[in-house]
Amino acid sequence: MELAYLEISELAEKLRKKEISSVELTKYFLERVKKYGTENELNAFLTITEKEALLQAEEADRILSKDPNASVLTGIPYAAKDLFSTKGIRTTASSKILDQFVPVFDSTVISKLNSEKSVLLGKTNLDEFAHGSSTETSAYGPSKNPWDTTRIPGGSSGGSAAAVAAGLVPFALATETGGSIRLPASLCGVCGWKPTYGRVSRYGVIAMTSSNDSPGTIARSVKDLAYTAEILSGHDAKDSTTSVKDIPNYAANLRSDLKGVKIGVPKEYFVSGMQPEVETKIHEAIEKLKELGAEIIEVSLPLTKYGSLVYAIVTPAEISSNLARFDGIRYGHRSKDAKELLDIYAKSREEGFGDEAKRRIMTGTYALSAGYYDAYYLKAQKVRRLLVNEFNDVFEKVDALVCASVPNVAQKIGTAKDNPLFGYIADQLNIPASMAGLPALSIPCGFAKTEDDTSVEMPVGLQIIGPQWGEQNIFNIGHAYQTITDWHKKYPKGFGE
Amino acid sequence: MEEKNVTNEYTPVIGLEIHVQLKTKSKMFCDSPNNPDETVPNTNICEVCTAQPGTLPVANKEAVRLGTMLGLALNCKIANNCKFDRKSYFYPDLPKGYQISQYDKPIAEHGYLDINVDGVVKRVRIRRAHLEEDAGKNIHPEGLGYSLVDYNRAGCPLIEIVTEPDITSAKEARIFLEELRNIVRYIGAGSADMEKGTMRLEPNISVRKPGQQELPNYKVEVKNINSFKFAESAIEYEIARHIEMLKEGQTPKQVTMGWNEKASQTVEQRSKEEANDYRYFPDPDLPVLKLSDEFISNLQSALPELPAAKRLRFEEEYGLPDEDIQNLVNWKELTEYFEEVVSEIQAWIKAEHTNEDELKLVKMAANWCLQDFSALLNAAKINPSESRITQENFAELLKHIADGKISVTAGKKVFSEMFEHGGEPDHIIEDLGLTQISDTSEIESAIDNVIKSNEKAVLDYKAGQQKSFGFLVGMAMKELKGKGNPQLVNEILKKKLE
Amino acid sequence: MILTTEQVRKIAALARIKLTDDEVEKFRKELSVVLDYVSELEKVNTDGVEEISQVTGLENVLREDIARLSEFRDAIIASFPERKDDFLKIKSIL
Numbered sequence A: 001m002e003l004a005y006l007e008i009s010e011l012a013e014k015l016r017k018k019e020i021s022s023v024e025l026t027k028y029f030l031e032r033v034k035k036y037g038t039e040n041e042l043n044a045f046l047t048i049t050e051k052e053a054l055l056q057a058e059e060a061d062r063i064l065s066k067d068p069n070a071s072v073l074t075g076i077p078y079a080a081k082d083l084f085s086t087k088g089i090r091t092t093a094s095s096k097i098l099d100q101f102v103p104v105f106d107s108t109v110i111s112k113l114n115s116e117k118s119v120l121l122g123k124t125n126l127d128e129f130a131h132g133s134s135t136e137t138s139a140y141g142p143s144k145n146p147w148d149t150t151r152i153p154g155g156s157s158g159g160s161a162a163a164v165a166a167g168l169v170p171f172a173l174a175t176e177t178g179g180s181i182r183l184p185a186s187l188c189g190v191c192g193w194k195p196t197y198g199r200v201s202r203y204g205v206i207a208m209t210s211s212n213d214s215p216g217t218i219a220r221s222v223k224d225l226a227y228t229a230e231i232l233s234g235h236d237a238k239d240s241t242t243s244v245k246d247i248p249n250y251a252a253n254l255r256s257d258l259k260g261v262k263i264g265v266p267k268e269y270f271v272s273g274m275q276p277e278v279e280t281k282i283h284e285a286i287e288k289l290k291e292l293g294a295e296i297i298e299v300s301l302p303l304t305k306y307g308s309l310v311y312a313i314v315t316p317a318e319i320s321s322n323l324a325r326f327d328g329i330r331y332g333h334r335s336k337d338a339k340e341l342l343d344i345y346a347k348s349r350e351e352g353f354g355d356e357a358k359r360r361i362m363t364g365t366y367a368l369s370a371g372y373y374d375a376y377y378l379k380a381q382k383v384r385r386l387l388v389n390e391f392n393d394v395f396e397k398v399d400a401l402v403c404a405s406v407p408n409v410a411q412k413i414g415t416a417k418d419n420p421l422f423g424y425i426a427d428q429l430n431i432p433a434s435m436a437g438l439p440a441l442s443i444p445c446g447f448a449k450t451e452d453d454t455s456v457e458m459p460v461g462l463q464i465i466g467p468q469w470g471e472q473n474i475f476n477i478g479h480a481y482q483t484i485t486d487w488h489k490k491y492p493k494g495f496g497e
Numbered sequence B: 001m002e003e004k005n006v007t008n009e010y011t012p013v014i015g016l017e018i019h020v021q022l023k024t025k026s027k028m029f030c031d032s033p034n035n036p037d038e039t040v041p042n043t044n045i046c047e048v049c050t051a052q053p054g055t056l057p058v059a060n061k062e063a064v065r066l067g068t069m070l071g072l073a074l075n076c077k078i079a080n081n082c083k084f085d086r087k088s089y090f091y092p093d094l095p096k097g098y099q100i101s102q103y104d105k106p107i108a109e110h111g112y113l114d115i116n117v118d119g120v121v122k123r124v125r126i127r128r129a130h131l132e133e134d135a136g137k138n139i140h141p142e143g144l145g146y147s148l149v150d151y152n153r154a155g156c157p158l159i160e161i162v163t164e165p166d167i168t169s170a171k172e173a174r175i176f177l178e179e180l181r182n183i184v185r186y187i188g189a190g191s192a193d194m195e196k197g198t199m200r201l202e203p204n205i206s207v208r209k210p211g212q213q214e215l216p217n218y219k220v221e222v223k224n225i226n227s228f229k230f231a232e233s234a235i236e237y238e239i240a241r242h243i244e245m246l247k248e249g250q251t252p253k254q255v256t257m258g259w260n261e262k263a264s265q266t267v268e269q270r271s272k273e274e275a276n277d278y279r280y281f282p283d284p285d286l287p288v289l290k291l292s293d294e295f296i297s298n299l300q301s302a303l304p305e306l307p308a309a310k311r312l313r314f315e316e317e318y319g320l321p322d323e324d325i326q327n328l329v330n331w332k333e334l335t336e337y338f339e340e341v342v343s344e345i346q347a348w349i350k351a352e353h354t355n356e357d358e359l360k361l362v363k364m365a366a367n368w369c370l371q372d373f374s375a376l377l378n379a380a381k382i383n384p385s386e387s388r389i390t391q392e393n394f395a396e397l398l399k400h401i402a403d404g405k406i407s408v409t410a411g412k413k414v415f416s417e418m419f420e421h422g423g424e425p426d427h428i429i430e431d432l433g434l435t436q437i438s439d440t441s442e443i444e445s446a447i448d449n450v451i452k453s454n455e456k457a458v459l460d461y462k463a464g465q466q467k468s469f470g471f472l473v474g475m476a477m478k479e480l481k482g483k484g485n486p487q488l489v490n491e492i493l494k495k496k497l498e
Numbered sequence C: 001m002i003l004t005t006e007q008v009r010k011i012a013a014l015a016r017i018k019l020t021d022d023e024v025e026k027f028r029k030e031l032s033v034v035l036d037y038v039s040e041l042e043k044v045n046t047d048g049v050e051e052i053s054q055v056t057g058l059e060n061v062l063r064e065d066i067a068r069l070s071e072f073r074d075a076i077i078a079s080f081p082e083r084k085d086d087f088l089k090i091k092s093i094l
Ligand SMILES: [Mg+2]
Pocket: B019, B132, B160
C-alpha cells in the first residue's frame, strides 16, 4: 500500500535514495498486476511480461547505481496498451486476428522508454483495435472499473486507466483517436494526457485513424504526465507527421498559480443529456481555477456538435484502409478452412474481426467508395478545417479551454452494447479537440452519483484543452489545480489496503 | 483536335500507360534497398514494406527529384502542390491492402513528347505522370497448386506515365517507348529496361470505324508485355483483331488481355473481378508536397541534353545519317563515348593545326562506334565505359587510318587488340608490324617488279580488261606484304600503265 | 439513408469480409443508423473551404535516399503463416 498509489516522482526519489531498488519495485507491482489485473479480476492485462521486466529492472538498478542524473522514469514500472508494438512480446490490439501475433520491432515510444530503462510489466486491454469507448469490444472481454467493477472503465484505453486507478502501475501508455485516453481517465479517476497530433510518434502503434491517432499517457498526477511527456515527445524520422518543434522542460516549468492565465469555458460543451451533478463538479473546478488567479472567459465554439459527425466519417474511412493489412497473408490469423485465395481474405477477416471492427470497416468502405467520397470523406475534411479554424480563433483569446471530459459517469458493463452510436456520444466532448489535433488533459475533479444507482458515486473528469503544441499551458493549469485539490490522490478501495 | 479527324479507314486509337522504376538507392517509403537485380527472395524487405502493424511511410526525396526531372523532360507542368493517395485493393503482393499512389494531384501533368516517325515529327500528349510504389511479385510454380510471394520489389519507387490516346500504330507506340526509355536513361532516372521489368507497358487499344469521329466506346488493355518487340506485336495483333470484329459488326469486349509470348497472340485474362472500386483518399500518413518554383526551375536547368536535341545537333553539326543518329542515341553510353572520341579528335585538330577533315573523322568515329565497337561490346556484354579502349586511343587509331599510316584492315586488327588487351595504337601497330608503306620509291620498285613479271595481265589491261588492274594491285600488295598504302598503290600503278 | 441488402453485400465484398445473411441484415440496419447520424453534416456550409490534410499544417516531409538492410528481415519471414524457403506461400492465385 505504501507504494501502490505513489506518484512517479515519489517513487523515483525512493529509487535515488536507495530506499528501494527497481527490482523490488518491479516485483511489488508485478504482484499487484498478477493479483488484481488478470482476466477474472479487473481484466486490465492481456499479457504480463514478468521475465523481461525483471531483467529490465536489474538493468535499471545498474544505471541508478552509477548515474545520479538518471531520468525520473528510470526503473519505474509501467504498462502499455496492447496497441503498441513490442518486439518479441505478443501484441494483440485485443483482436483475434492478432491473437498470437508477436511484433518483430518496438514502437518508437516503447524504444524511448526502453532507453530510459523504464520497466514494462505487461500489455493492457483495450477495445478491439481501439474501436470503442468501454473496452467491451475487446476480443478478451471488458476491463472493469476499479471504483465499481460492474461498470465500464471507459475506452478504448480502459485497461491502462484501470491499471493506474487500481495502483497496479504508476503510469501506463495509452492512445487517443477521439477520447480514448481522456474518457477512461475520467471514468477511472486518473489523469490522462492526449498530446498534440504529431507531438508523439505513432510509429509502431497499430493504426486506427491515422490523421488523429496520438499516443499519450495515463498517470496519477499532472506532474507525472509532464515527466512522461518530456520523454515521449519529439520528432521521429519514421513518422512523417511528427514535429521537429522543441520539447520544453514541461515538469520543471510547472507553476502553482494561474495569475495572468486566461481560461475559456465553451458554452456548447455543457450539452443536453449531461448529468447535472457532473456539471456542478465542473463549475466547482472552474471556481478553483479562479482562486488560483485565472481569468475565466465564456467562449463559444458553435461547430462543436459537428465534431462527432466528422469523426464518424473520417474514423471509419481511415480504419477501413488501415485494417486492410490484416488479411491473413503475411502475419496474424489465417483461416484454417481457406480453400482459395479469396477465402484467405474473407474468412480470415470474418473470423478475426469482431463486430465493431467489421461495422467500422464496412462504414468506411462505403464512405470511400465510388460516388460517395465527396459527400462523406471530403465533406468531413472540409468541416474539419472549419473546426480547426474555430479553435484557432478562440485560442487567440484564451490560453486553454476547460469543460467536462465526459457528460456522464461510468455506466454498467453491457449497457453500451449494440448501440452503434455509443462511442460518438460518450466522446462528444473529446472528439472536437481530437479532430483539431489539440493537446488535452482529463484530470479528476470529484465524484458524481451514477444515473442508474444513486448509492454509487463515480469519478468525474475535468478536461483542459490547449492550442496545438500548447502542452505547457494545460500541464500548468492541471498542476496548479492539483496543488490545491486532492481528487487525484483518491483511490478505489479493495486493492490491497 | 486529333479526335475530330474523320477517317476513311479503320484507325487505331492507342493510349499508353507506362510504369518506370526509378533508380534510387532505397525504396519509395522505407530504407530497404531498391535493387531490381536482387535474386534471393525477400531480401530487401523490412517492417515497413511488408506492412507490419504500426509501420508508417516516409517519402524518398530522390524519388521526388527524379519524378520531377522526368516530368520536366516530358514537357509537363510540375505541380506546386501534390499529394499521395491510397489506392485500395486486395492482392497478396500488395502488403498494406492499398498502394500509395497519386490520384487527383499528380506530380506532373499536361506534357508531350515529340517522336520521329520516318522523318516526320509526331506529338504524343502526356496526360499525367505520377509517383507510386511498386507491388511485390507473385510466382506460380507450374502444377503445384500454390503461389509464392516475394516482396523485394514491394515499395520500390515507380513513375506511371499516361499518354493521351494520340498513337495510331504499333510502330508509333514502339518509337514512343524507345524515346521514353532514352529520356529516362539520359536523365539518370532509371534503366527503363523492358526485359528486366524496370519499364512496363500497358497499352489501351481501340479502333475507330471509317468515318467515326468520336473515340471508340470501348478499349482493351494489354498486360504482360516485356519487350519492345512484343509491344509492337501485341498492339498489331489487337488492332487486327478489333478491325476484324468491327467489320463483322461486333464491338470488342472491354477487357484486359495478356500477351502470350509462345502463342504470339493476346489472351483474355482470367481476372473476372467485379468492377474495381479503388476507394482513393489522401494518405494521412504523408504530408502534402509543396514543390517550389525554385526547386522546379533548378531541376529544369539541370536537365541534360535530351535525345531529340542530341539528334538535331548530330545532324546539324556532323551531318550523320538519320539511322546512325538514331542508333547512337538509342544507346546512351555509346553516345557519350562517341562524343568523347569526337572531343579528342577536335582537340587534336586544334592542337596540331592540321588540315585534317574533322567531319570525315567524326563520321568515321560514328561508324566505328556503331559497327566494330558495338559488335565487340555486345559480344562481351559490356558497356563502352567498361571497355579497355580509351577515347583518346580510339581517336588516335582513327587518325592513323585517316592519314594512311595503316590500312582499314590493319586498323580492325589493332582495334580488336586494343579491345582485348588495351594499349596504345602506336605500340600495337609497331608490335604487329602493321605500319603502311607510303614511301613512293618502295612502292614504285614493287610495282616495277609486278609489271615485269605479269606481262599478260598488263597487256589485258591495256586491251581494256579492267579486272586485270585489280589483279595487278593485288600482286603489288603481296609484294609489299600487305602494307602498301592502297591509294598510293593504285595511283602509281595507273600512272605506270599509261 | 437506408442501405439495401445488395449495397451491404457489395461493401462486404470490397472489404473482403464474409458475412452471413443475418449479419448482412444487422449491418444494413446499423450502417443506416450511422449514415443517418452523419447526414447532419450537410448542414454545414463548406463552400470555398479547402479540405484539410495535416491538422498541424505540416508539409514537405522527405527522407534522404539512403538504403539499409533491415535487421528484421529474418524475423519477418519467420512470421509468415506459411512459407517455402524464403518465399511467402499462399493458395494458388491462378
Ligand atoms: Mg500504377
